[in-house]
Amino acid sequence: RIILTLLLLGFLSWIVLKSMYYPELFRSIDTKHLLVKKLIETSPNKQTSDDKFVIQIEKLQKYMETEEPYLDSSLTIHKLANQLNLPFKDISILINHHIGKHFFDFINEYRIKKAIALLENPLNEKLTILEILYDVGFNSKSPFNTAFKKHTGFTPTQYRKNIL
Structure with a gap:
């Protein structure tokens, strides 16, 4: 033993x-990765890198609005980077440091905008809140309610009652 x-x-x-x-x-x-702060500070041509990030932000926002990848409930930053053909690190720096949000806050903002559009559309009056949250990419009610209230100040049910 x-x-x-x-x-x-x-x-x-x-x-x-x-x-x-x-x-x-x-x-x-x-x-061997450098810290993001050091990468941003030690950029050899800061003006060129800022222009690059502005172009990438516009590309990212246009992609989010037209292709709606946020509707995929299993979307990760790696999947988004692959879809945009950009390195994962660039997307992370772009969202965290240049847009100033965490990845899931960034994605949830688009999901909540889509949920608001669905709630405000009179044709979707019969859709339940649960159906809407699944349609916009959330997996459960609690994160949806939290994100919705953070964005609008109301729960989805309160919001629906106010617009009717």
């Missing part, structure tokens, strides 16, 4: 040490 326990303890210690010294083995993490 002692030998088996020592072997097991040695093996577990080896795994822990390997994961500490080589995290990319286990999580595909590139430990």
Whole structure:
């Protein structure tokens, strides 16, 4: 038992040490990334990079409005980056530092705008709040209500009653 326990303890210690010294083995993490703040500050031509980000913001907003990727309830920043053919890091910097929002707040803003349009349309009067939240890309009622109230100041039910 002692030998088996020592072997097991040695093996577990080896795994822990390997994961500490080589995290990319286990999580595909590139430990050589620079901090975003340093990337933005050390940009060689700040004016050119600012123009690049303005163009990318316009591209992102146009894509969000025309293609409506936010309707996919499993949308991630990686999927959005692939759809836009932009590096994941650029999308992250764009949304977090230049638009000033977290990814899910950015996506939820578009979802709530779509939900408001559905609630205000008299043809959708028979749609339930649950159907609307699934239609706009939310998976459950609680996050939908929270995001809706944050954006409008009302719950979806209160909002619907106010517009009728």
